[in-house]
Amino acid sequence: xxxxxxxxxxxTRGLAGKxxxxxxxxTRRCIGCMACQVACKAEYDTPLGVNRTWVPYKVAGKxxxxxxxxxxxxxxxxxxxxxxxxxxxxxxxxxxxxGFVLQRYERCIGCRSCMAACPxxxxxxxxxxxxxxxxxxxxxxxxxxFHRVTQNLVPACVQTCIGRARVxxxxxxxxxxxxxxxxNNPTQVxxxxxxxxxxxxxxxxxxxxxxxxxxxYRKIEVMELERAAFKNHFKI
Amino acid sequence: xxxxxxxxxxxxxxxxxxxxFVIGILAGLSFLSYGSWRTPALRPLREKAAYGSFGxxxxxxxxxxxxxxxxxxxxxxxxxxxxxxxSPLAWGAVNIVAFGISSVLYILALQKGDEAKGKLLALVTAxxxxxxxxxxxxxxxxxxxxxxxxxPIMPVLFVALAIxxxxxxxxxxxxxxxxxxxxxxxxxxxSAGAVAVILVSIMGTTNYGGAASELTFxxxxxxxxxxLFIGVGFLAGSVAPAVxxxxxxxxxxxxxxxxxxxxxIGSAALRYVILMGPxxxxxxx
Ligand code: SF4
Ligand code: SF4
Numbered sequence: 001x002x003x004x005x006x007x008x009x010x011x012t013r014g015l016a017g018k019x020x021x022x023x024x025x026x027t028r029r030c031i032g033c034m035a036c037q038v039a040c041k042a043e044y045d046t047p048l049g050v051n052r053t054w055v056p057y058k059v060a061g062k063x064x065x066x067x068x069x070x071x072x073x074x075x076x077x078x079x080x081x082x083x084x085x086x087x088x089x090x091x092x093x094x095x096x097x098x099g100f101v102l103q104r105y106e107r108c109i110g111c112r113s114c115m116a117a118c119p120x121x122x123x124x125x126x127x128x129x130x131x132x133x134x135x136x137x138x139x140x141x142x143x144x145x146f147h148r149v150t151q152n153l154v155p156a157c158v159q160t161c162i163g164r165a166r167v168x169x170x171x172x173x174x175x176x177x178x179x180x181x182x183x184n185n186p187t188q189v190x191x192x193x194x195x196x197x198x199x200x201x202x203x204x205x206x207x208x209x210x211x212x213x214x215x216x217y218r219k220i221e222v223m224e225l226e227r228a229a230f231k232n233h234f235k236i
Numbered sequence: 237x238x239x240x241x242x243x244x245x246x247x248x249x250x251x252x253x254x255x256x257f258v259i260g261i262l263a264g265l266s267f268l269s270y271g272s273w274r275t276p277a278l279r280p281l282r283e284k285a286a287y288g289s290f291g292x293x294x295x296x297x298x299x300x301x302x303x304x305x306x307x308x309x310x311x312x313x314x315x316x317x318x319x320x321x322x323s324p325l326a327w328g329a330v331n332i333v334a335f336g337i338s339s340v341l342y343i344l345a346l347q348k349g350d351e352a353k354g355k356l357l358a359l360v361t362a363x364x365x366x367x368x369x370x371x372x373x374x375x376x377x378x379x380x381x382x383x384x385x386x387x388p389i390m391p392v393l394f395v396a397l398a399i400x401x402x403x404x405x406x407x408x409x410x411x412x413x414x415x416x417x418x419x420x421x422x423x424x425x426x427s428a429g430a431v432a433v434i435l436v437s438i439m440g441t442t443n444y445g446g447a448a449s450e451l452t453f454x455x456x457x458x459x460x461x462x463x464l465f466i467g468v469g470f471l472a473g474s475v476a477p478a479v480x481x482x483x484x485x486x487x488x489x490x491x492x493x494x495x496x497x498x499x500x501i502g503s504a505a506l507r508y509v510i511l512m513g514p515x516x517x518x519x520x521x
Contacts, residue, residue: 082380088325089318109312110305113325115247119381121518125245125305137305194381 011079011197012099013171020079020099021144022171022199023158024181025072029165032057032070036157036166043145043156045133050124052142053157071205072166074157075122075142076190076198077101083114083123092139099199100146108138115139119194144168171199246515251303255296256507257401259368260394262292264402266339266365270358277415283346284409286358289365290339297332324378328371335364369394376510383449384442384456384514393434393510400427400474401503404496417492424492425481428499431506432474448517456513465509473502 013020032055040046040053053074060067081101083092091108094101115123123141130136145155149168153159158168169176178201181187187201269285272278301310312318313329320326342357373391380386403423410416443453456465477495485491 082378085322086325086378088320088323088329089312089315090320091312107309107312107318108306109309111303111313111325112247112305113323113375116379116382116515116518121244139305191381 008080010081010084010094012094012096013079013197013199015096015172018097018099018172019170020172020199021077021149021168022099022178022182022201023074023144023155024167024178024187024201024203025205026165026167026181027070027072027202027204029163030055030070030072031163031165032068033162035160035162036072039156039160040142045130046140047127047130049127050140052140069206071202072157073120073122073190074200075101075118075144076120076196076200077142077144079197079199080195082117082119082194082196086113086117088113095146098144098146098149100144100149101141102143102146103138103140105135105138105140110138112139119191119196120198244519246512246519248511248515249303250508250512251299253504253508253511255299255303256372256394256511257504258292258296258299259372260398260503260507261401261405262289262296263365263368263395263398264400265289265292265405266335266362266402267399268402268406269342270362271419273355273358275419277419278406280413280416281406281410282358285406286339286343286346286361288405288409289361290336290343293332293336293339297336300332324371324375328368328375331364331367331371335361335368338364366395369398382514382518383445383452384438384510387438387441389434389438393431393438396427396430396434397503397506399423400431400499403427404499404503407492407496412489417489418487421481421486421492424495424499425478425486428474428478428481428495431503432470432478435470435474435506451520452514452517455516456509461509461513461516464505465513469502469506469509473498473505477502 012018034055037051037053037055040051044052046052053072055070055072057068057070060069077099078101079099081092081094084094084101087093088111089107089109091104092101092114093104110125112125115121115125118141123139126136126138126140128136145153145157148155154168155166158166167177167181169178171178171182173179181203182201185203187203188205188207189198189201192198265285266289268278268281269283269289272280272282272285301307304310313326314333319329338357338361342354342361345354345357370391373394376382376385377388377390378386400423403420407417407420407424410420439453439457442449442456444450445453455461477498480486480491481495486495
């Protein structure tokens with residue numbers, strides 16, 4: 001990437017001498033097994049009802065010609081993250097080397113500004129009880145497995161992905177697999193109009209399936225009922 | 237993304253809407269208290285408005301702290317080493333603290349009967365009070381991805397709501413004082429009218445936005461939300477009082493009182509829907 005494309009001092013893509021990690025999700029290879037979601041839950045003791053990564057799907061077409069589209073989701077580790085801008089106490093911050101957007105749990109006051117600011121719903125409030133981990137009642141999200149990546153391992157979801165639909169690496173390194181995939185495939189990012197410069201790239205995600213459709217109108221009541229039942233179940 | 241259904245919780249719950257409501261009234265009362273130095277008719281409200289706004293500051297502050305999931309860490313937001321001024325919340329914290337200090341000094345000056353200091357502190361307190369609805373509106377405005385919130389008119393709407401609800405409480409306090417009611421009627425009439433006009437403009441732009449904006453418009457104008465927003469907030473809480481106060485009957489004590497109550501109920505409903513409506517959409521993707 002040319003130097004001129006960088007527009008904000010916080011952005012690290014293309015910054016010489018710095019790593020910039022990114023994930024490519026090849027939706028053509030995703031079979032919706034949710035192994036990534038389970039691996040993430042196991043890695044982080046993420047409580048019921050909240051997820052660092054999740055795999056929503058949509059059924060397209062009419063019987064008998066139907067297809068399930070999976071769209072694995074996680075924090076996009078945006079290059080210009082609104083969650084970082086919105087945090088009043090710098091509990092959310094961006095690591096310059098690697099571009100990880102991380103959380104200082106001990107500093108977070110739980111004002112949930114970052115949750116409101118994230119265009120991708122990537123953040124959630126940790127409930128008061130967790131099985132093994134004492135960190136509760138603060139906002140959490142995907143960390144791109146910072147602790148694993150700094151030990152030269154890939155994130156837990158990438159490690160476990162059966163279809164090799166998730167690929168992780170340094171996009172500033174022209175020899176990495178993510179650089180190759182982004183350079184040689186048409187890729188999409190979610191809600192590019194927000195200007196957040198997400199670093200999760202999708203191959204094969206249809207824009208018709210990643211944006212609000214007008215037909216969502218007629219489903220509000222159904223969704224409200226389902227959401228109420230869900231909240232009731234998890235007492236949130 | 238509306239169809240990839242997953243369930244997310246809203247970021248801010250109703251406590252925040254109550255906080256908006258309280259902070260609006262306290263700002264309005266501070267304007268009135270300062271106004272009493274310029275408009276003699278408002279003189280009977282000076283002390284009451286100053287004490288009232290300080291009392292509401294305590295309630296608002298406690299609500300804000302209670303709404304944090306780590307309430308005791310509110311001290312972090314007062315720690316200059318942590319403060320991050322790209323966040324409206326950081327400005328809000330500084331504003332609230334400064335307002336609190338200025339209010340106390342103002343009340344002390346009032347108790348001492350120090351006219352010169354009192355007038356100056358009333359002005360400083362009113363300016364800091366203006367910052368409160370501005371920052372709460374700004375707090376929503378900065379969310380680039382949230383339809384309705386991300387409009388520059390949000391702080392203006394919050395200031396108009398503050399004047400309307402503060403004057404309404406002022407009118408309820410002023411009781412039978414005809415001179416004060418005459419001025420407060422004007423304040424309520426024009427601020428309620430301004431709120432109605434702003435609501436029409438934001439409804440229009442939301443409905444004609446992209447799919448996410450349209451969906452937000454649908455959420456805010458149908459079902460219970462619609463009843464609260466259009467019925468209680470817009471029609472009963474803004475248009476009706478503006479019309480009643482404009483009409484010749486608007487000078488009667490009864491109509492003034494009904495209008496004040498309607499404005500208060502309406503502005504509470506509006507805060508709730510403006511906070512929750514766009515977040516309903518947020519839970520769907
Ligand atoms: S996806 Fe959301 S939480 Fe992650 S960096 Fe971007 S704005 Fe922040
Ligand atoms: S909830 Fe925590 S991380 Fe999020 S904006 Fe507030 S203090 Fe920052």
